[in-house]
Structures are given as C-alpha cells and as structure tokens.
Amino acid sequence: MSVLMETYAQAQFNLSGQVAIPLDDFSDNTDAIGGGGRASLLFPVAPRVPIFLGVEFSYLNYGANSQRVNEDIEIVAVGQVIDRIPINLRIQTNNNMVNGFTVIRVKAPLPIVQPYLDGLVGFNYLYTRTRVLEEGNQRYLTDPEENNVVNARTQLSSFVFSYGGGWGYYV
Secondary structure (H helix, E strand, O other): OEEEEEOOOOOEEEEEEEEEOOOHHHHHHOOOOEEEEEEEEEEEOOOOOOEEEEEEEEEEEEEEEEEEEEEEEEEEEOOEEEEEEEEEEEEEEEEEEEEEEEEEEEEOOOOOOEEEEEEEEEEEEEEEEEEEEEOOOOOOOOOOOOOOEEEEEEEEEEEEEEEEEEEEEEO
C-alpha cells in the first residue's frame, strides 16, 4: 500500500508499507519475515524536467522474541527466610533495520501511466536490541510512575554502505 502526494511545485511525498523476506546468507540466520514502513520526499531538479532528487528512509522489524522469567527472591535474616519478593520479568528481543538513501528518479512524462527508474545511495543499519521489562502491579525494580524498563541494550549492530536501483510506475 502506498500513498503519494504531489504538492503544487510537483514535489513528491510517498508513504508505503514494506515486507522483507530473508534470502541467501541472511536466511541462514533468520526465517522471520519483516514488516515496516518507508517515507520518501523528492523534488524536481528544474521545472518541466522529469528528473527528481530526494531522500528516503525506512524502518523494518524482522523478528522478535519474548520470554518471561518469574523468580522469588528470598529475604534472609539470621539464617531464616523472613519474606519472599516475586519478581516477574519479560525479556523482549527485536531485530531491526533502518535505511537512509539519497534518491535520483527519472520519470517518463506520459499523461496516464508514468514509469520511472530510481538510483539509490545510502546506508543500512541493522541491530538487535533487548529490553528487560518488569511486569505486574507491584514494582520492585522500576518506578511505578514511569515505564517498566529495567535494562535495555543493543547486542549486535552493523552500519553498512548501500546502493541499488528500482523501477515502478505512477497511475
């Protein structure tokens, strides 16, 4: 699904959803199908010239894992258990990808269907992030007035140069 808006100056703004399917070496590490969104903004290089320059950004989540850990912490004094505190945690891990590109688009100036070609140069940032969240009404590790995040950390990350091309058409 895509939403395209053209302003009076013929700038193009596009919002769209994305689906990502792992292929080749990447599919050896995950079989999760990703989903996310993309936004782009393109401006004509000159009036009545079908060449556009702009930027595009997207976000994809391509896998998540959640597990619950329930532990009772014993409070011991003088060798005797005097209380038990239940600690209920959820450990949430997400795999994500952020892309940013500079885009050049050449569009055929036809009246009804306008095919186009894109060239893209930019980056991909892939990362895995885990959050430990305290669950339940009784909070022992976090402030009840704020969020319930006990800890959050990015385990893996990779920032890489990226380039590519694409094609499509406007109706």
